[in-house]
Amino acid sequence: GAVVSQHPSWVICKSGTSVKIECRSLDFQATTMFWYRQFPKQSLMLMATSNEGSKATYEQGVEKDKFLINHASLTLSTLTVTSAHPEDSSFYICSASSDYEQYFGPGTRLTVT
């Protein structure tokens, strides 16, 4: 299957700072990438859909000014959590779409202190 990488795999930051998470499709070009959030022992919650070269589409209840998404190329999308707060602590997972299948990155554990 296709490979999707994420960096960093984990990050600890102080409240009020911003954190950038990178998502790369390593062996295929992804016109569409997705960002999910997952709380412990729960399923994945879609935050936004990112299309290369255009603005991301955010799901209801997700603050677009807080979670900035950039999809500058067919292999890279970034999620920036701005002015992070402890309630933003979560597991963030990106996904890239190839044909009708979707492949996921290994996730990024964000802890805001």
Add this chain to the structure above:
Amino acid sequence: TQLLEQSPQFLSIQEGENLTVYCNSSSVFSSLQWYRQEPGEGPVLLVTVVTGGEVKKLKRLTFQFGDARKDSSLHITAAQPGDTGLYLCAGRLSNTGKLIFGQGTTLQVKP
């Protein structure tokens, strides 16, 4: 709200037993995918089913897509401790192309 109901949400069985996980929805899916996720890692794609009534087998795992493409099941035969993990179904909506996830099934197989 377009939901994908997955059941059971938790299952603890003995090694060698069989089990079935179900995903049901009122929505029609153009495809449905099953993933397995280990703690602290991203979901790993197990299979994609596309055609109504389709059955796919992956060793001891059997996946079925409903005729109306609204439901799916995962059957594991002779479960092993290595099958322990979180299993997620995800359907791609025909109208929007969006992938929606079931609640997940946490499977524990005891030796």
